[in-house]
Amino acid sequence: MVKGRRGAFWSCSRTSVAAIAVSTVIAGAVASCKRTPPEQTAAAADASAADAGVLATSIAAPSSAFVDASLPPDAPFQGTLSIASQLVDSTEVQSSEVELTVVPPAVRWDVGPAGSSTGYRVYRSDQHAFYTVREADHVVLVTDEASALGATPRDGGADAGTPGRWTFRPLAAKIGRVQDYPCERWETSRDQERFEMCVAKGVVPMPLQILGGSFATTLPFNGDLETRGLFPLTAMLFDRRRTDVGAGAATGMIARYQVTRIDRRRVDPARVAIPDYRRVPTVSLPPITPPSQPH
Secondary structure: OEEOOOOOEEEEEOOOOOOOOOOEEEOOEEEEEEEEOOOOOHHHHHHHHHHHOOOOHHHOOOOOEEEOOOOOOOOOOOEEEEEEEEEEOOOOEEEEEEEEEEEOOEEEEEEOOOOOOOEEEEEEOOOOEEEEEEOOOOEEEEEEHHHHHHHOOOOOOOOOOOOOOOOOEEEEEEEEEEOOEEEEEEEEEEOOEEEEEEEEOOOOOOOHHHHOHHHHHHOOOHHHHHHOOOEEEEEEEEEOOOOOOOOHHHOOEEEEEEEEEEEEOOOOHHHHOOOOOEEEEEOOOOOOOOOOOOO
């Protein structure tokens, strides 16, 4: 969801629309936006959301939670997660979203407009490696996590690939729930920036900052969460110098991230399997679609 300069909101999907001025590229996927009628004021939503330990509903379309009763309650999470993030300034919001398919110890996300993906990535937490699958070429590009993070351009000061630098403190209301999934509410800080988050156990920890853009900006501490086996369900970045953004408890909030949908269900392991294609090692995370070759 993108807020325009006159207060109207824009709903975003991963469909490429060249005429749209506000768009965000997410690891090869394009989030495009269209105008929709104004909703609840962002200030009111943000203020109540900050108090409750969750993000404002304006971060994405209304979402829901689904639980498969056949999965034991204490089983590691598997299913799908929709995640969204936003960068906010005094006049507009830029939004990105990605859907993750989780089958421990693997996480998959497709890249490309919905229904027309030419490939996908799989992250294996047990191997700390990314597998970029190019279906058209029958090639799998293999990238070590440390190499991928080291080659990822820093965005907004994001350096989440280096754990051990962050100190976390519990918030007064320590226990939260996001899409009915339990999590612990923590905070941390860096210079003039303060972060609030709600983190969960049982979900495959992964370097979400690799998605770049607003994900990297909002989750610079994610490397430390990953080493602790934790997955962020929400995160908010506050800049103490920015009194021109937000209102009430959300004053100074310049970026936010949230899991907007949780479907906890059994998933066919074939969904995250790595095909038996030719494997090529890489030192940086490659694009899904190879660059066009000159004729």
